[in-house]
Amino acid sequence: MDRRYDVVIVGAGLAGLRAAIELGEGARAAVISKVFATRSHSGAAQGGIGAAIANEEPDQWEWHMFDTVKGSDYLADQDAVEIMTRDAPNTIFELEHLGVPFNRTPDGRIAQRAFGGHTRDFGKAPVKRACYAADRTGRVILDTLWEQTLRMGVDFFDEHQVLSLIVDEGICTGVVAYELATGAVVAFHCKAVLLATGGAGKLFKTTSNAFASTGDGMALAYRAGAALEDMEFVQFHPTGIYKLGILISEAARGEGGVLRNADGDRFMERYAPVIKDLAPRDMVSRCILKEIQDGRGIGGQAFVHLDLTHLGPDVIGRKLAEIAGFAKTYAGVDVTREPIPVQPTCHYMMGGIAANADGGVMAGDSGTTLPGLFAAGECACVSVHGANRLGCNSLLDTLVFGRRAGAAVRDFIRTTPTPKPSDRFREQTESRLSRLMAADGTEKIGILMAEMQQVMMEHVSVFRQASGLQAALQKIRELRERSNRISIQDQGHCFNRNLLEAIELGHMLDLAEVVILGALDRKESRGAHWREDFPQRDDEKFLHHTMVRLSGRAPELSYRPVTITRFQPRERTY
Ligand SMILES: Cc1cc2nc3c(=O)[nH]c(=O)nc-3n(C[C@H](O)[C@H](O)[C@H](O)COP(=O)(O)OP(=O)(O)OC[C@H]3O[C@@H](n4cnc5c(N)ncnc54)[C@H](O)[C@@H]3O)c2cc1C
Numbered sequence: 028m029d030r031r032y033d034v035v036i037v038g039a040g041l042a043g044l045r046a047a048i049e050l051g052e053g054a055r056a057a058v059i060s061k062v063f064a065t066r067s068h069s070g071a072a073q074g075g076i077g078a079a080i081a082n083e084e085p086d087q088w089e090w091h092m093f094d095t096v097k098g099s100d101y102l103a104d105q106d107a108v109e110i111m112t113r114d115a116p117n118t119i120f121e122l123e124h125l126g127v128p129f130n131r132t133p134d135g136r137i138a139q140r141a142f143g144g145h146t147r148d149f150g151k152a153p154v155k156r157a158c159y160a161a162d163r164t165g166r167v168i169l170d171t172l173w174e175q176t177l178r179m180g181v182d183f184f185d186e187h188q189v190l191s192l193i194v195d196e197g198i199c200t201g202v203v204a205y206e207l208a209t210g211a212v213v214a215f216h217c218k219a220v221l222l223a224t225g226g227a228g229k230l231f232k233t234t235s236n237a238f239a240s241t242g243d244g245m246a247l248a249y250r251a252g253a254a255l256e257d258m259e260f261v262q263f264h265p266t267g268i269y270k271l272g273i274l275i276s277e278a279a280r281g282e283g284g285v286l287r288n289a290d291g292d293r294f295m296e297r298y299a300p301v302i303k304d305l306a307p308r309d310m311v312s313r314c315i316l317k318e319i320q321d322g323r324g325i326g327g328q329a330f331v332h333l334d335l336t337h338l339g340p341d342v343i344g345r346k347l348a349e350i351a352g353f354a355k356t357y358a359g360v361d362v363t364r365e366p367i368p369v370q371p372t373c374h375y376m377m378g379g380i381a382a383n384a385d386g387g388v389m390a391g392d393s394g395t396t397l398p399g400l401f402a403a404g405e406c407a408c409v410s411v412h413g414a415n416r417l418g419c420n421s422l423l424d425t426l427v428f429g430r431r432a433g434a435a436v437r438d439f440i441r442t443t444p445t446p447k448p449s450d451r452f453r454e455q456t457e458s459r460l461s462r463l464m465a466a467d468g469t470e471k472i473g474i475l476m477a478e479m480q481q482v483m484m485e486h487v488s489v490f491r492q493a494s495g496l497q498a499a500l501q502k503i504r505e506l507r508e509r510s511n512r513i514s515i516q517d518q519g520h521c522f523n524r525n526l527l528e529a530i531e532l533g534h535m536l537d538l539a540e541v542v543i544l545g546a547l548d549r550k551e552s553r554g555a556h557w558r559e560d561f562p563q564r565d566d567e568k569f570l571h572h573t574m575v576r577l578s579g580r581a582p583e584l585s586y587r588p589v590t591i592t593r594f595q596p597r598e599r600t601y
Contacts, residue, residue: 028213029448032057032182033440035202035215037189037244038223039064041165041425042404042432044172046221046386047181049433054440056181057215059204061188061239061527065173068225068237069425072165073276073349075157076122076426077145077419078115082136083155088112090149091156093594095420098144098307099377099413100554100564101596102257102572102589107384107409109592111420114427119158122426127171129160130346140346141281144307144417150601153305157419162276162349165422187213188527189243190459192220192400193452194251197390199399200446203456205527210520212460214453218440219399221432222248222380222388223425226405230535230542231373231488232480235267235274244406246534248380249541253388253397254574256408256587258378258538259545260555262416263489265311267372268358269330274374275350275367277418280304282346284335286315287366288323294331299601306601309415309555312371312489325368332366339363371489377416377555378545379408381574381587386432399443403432410572410589414554463529468512472528475506475513479532483539491546492559500543507536544582545573566596 032055036043039060050056060067079086091112096103119137123129130138139155147154160167176183186207193201193214201216224244228236249255265286266275280286285304288294298314299306306314315331318324325332335343340363343351347362354360354367380402381389387396404425411424482502486495510532517525551565552558571586 028211029453030057030213030215031448032215032217034219034221034436035059035217036221036223037202038067038225038404038406039183040067040069040223040225040404041168041172041422042429043221043223044169044176045426045429046223046403046433046436047176048172048179049430050437052179054437057184058176058181059184059187059189059202059215061186061207063185064183065169067169068240069165070169071237072422073162073274074278074281075140075142075159075164075419076119076168076422077142077156077417078119078158078423079112079156080116080119080137080139080158082132083139084147086147086154086156088115090147090154091115091145093149094145095411095417096594097150097599098415098417100415100599101570101594102413102553104410104590105592105594106590107411110384111411111423111427115423118423118426122168122171125171125175127160127168129158140278141305142418143277143280143305143311145419146302150301153302157278157281159278161345162278162347168422189247190456190530191452192247192251195449197398198446199251199397201448201452203453207522210523212453212457214448216446216448218443218445219401219436221386221401221403221436222406223402223404223429224406226376227535227538228373230480230483230539232484233267233272234373235264235272236373241531241535242376242538243531243534244402245380246537248388248400248402249537249577251397251400252390252577253400254381254390254576255541256378256381256410256572256574257545258376258541258575259549259573260377260414261373261542262308262375262377262555263312263371264308264374265315265371266333266369268353269368269370271357272372273353273357274372275333275353275369279333279335279347279350282342283338284333287332287334288318289325290323294318302601307415307417310601313557315371316489330368330370333369334366335362336364336366373488375416375421376405377408377412377414379406382407382409384409384428384431385435386428387435401432401436403429414556460526463526464515464518466514468514470509470513472513472525472532475510476528476532479503479506479535479539487543487546490557490559493547496543496547500540500547503536503539503543510536541575541582544575544584548573548584570596
């Protein structure tokens, strides 16, 4: 089957929906999502969205910019960070006008709370900058944007999984998708495609991410010739529930929760004397693991405690009800009386499809873009997070750059003629699927996936070193080789997860290789990338972005300079 639109947006999270709203009612737009739209991972965001609206305490966008740049370990492009932090207050007011029910101060203004790495007066003390709706901030924003897109008449194709991009003579003119309920292969022909496919936390065994976060958009763009940028920077959030990785939002510490080791000691005071438990995530994750390595994990095990008992049932009930429920359901803990066992969990990809501030996907080193292809949200790297993202800056990123990408697409389609559709691309995907279904190898997808997640966790997570990274690279290449000998047990056409996982596994193996290559190449420690064999940051050699492209079938590394405007790199202490 074939369908025709002006624009196809892949992904119904905040980035995709915000872009759809910006297109306006004049454009014929389709949003495709492999899960039901409002089950996109954005809906799981708990803690808040950052903006210097100064409702509770003095604040300025320049402080927000400084914190973001410092948090990024000076790798973020400062022109892009300036766009984001300057635009943040408007973004909040716009959400409010669209109907987002934020928490309120006693005098009725949007309430704000503290979050890791956000400070007043260039690092002097924590500041309340996160706007929030209890601990369901992503949920309420996603639902609000979704309602708006329905009102505008955007067409949704939920439970359709995009398997390939249509790129004809270097121009992107559509996608080929698979309808989960029927197994039908559908080609969508259009003038512009916007990828808003979210992150890739499923690369790792322990993650806070949803099952859909398999990095499809990044892999599809990479295979189509786009560059992936700074993929070695993977964020581990300090507080996932022990063994499960389910997130306990930083809002818990923003509201006053503290981390304690086996001695009951509030250990973050030692590592970050000024902002303590509200230090950025890369630091707190390392400190937790250091405490555990030094034998101060609880009961000698690989976790520490997050203590909220002193906050009282009222604050917990009004502001942290959802995480209290998670702790009860998944760890059997009543947070008003007992601490929660926590360990770092893979949370966010700082890297992604190299994109400019208007969503244009970069194809060459000189800033040329791939016509017809755009990207926004977690799958893109505009480079506002550099080597480590601050909490609350991702929702902001999805909305600011989702809107800008939507505007750029709107302008692009005005001047772009409707491309001539060809059946070739759908047919190619159909025959690829037939080959997969007919394969009669002995390897099982679930096992290959688990081995990949295990090796990534062991060697490519918070602490890294050359020998472990080399071992991981070898393993990933061996898994790729073995993935040529799989078989698909489920031969049906209705919700065939087995088949789709085979495709997702291929995407993740590509991305795992890119992450490891970047990590091996970067012989320094910066932000979330910590090399035990190179524990210093090395601005002389490594103050650059890592770009990885496919050259033939092999990944090829190159570099791009970091844009520095206001803040020169300095030593990063908190
Ligand atoms: C538990 C959790 C809590 C978080 N809390 C916060 C917070 O408080 N503040 C903050 O700033 N950030 C937070 N984050 C990060 C933030 O939520 C995400 O980075 C952001 O929401 C990503 O939005 P997105 O629009 O880029 O993608 P997502 O919301 O992940 O959506 C991706 C979309 O792409 C679709 N898709 C993917 N692949 C395909 C395919 N092949 N075919 C079709 N569709 C596809 C999916 O179906 C989905 O609709 C949190 C993240 C997690 C995991």
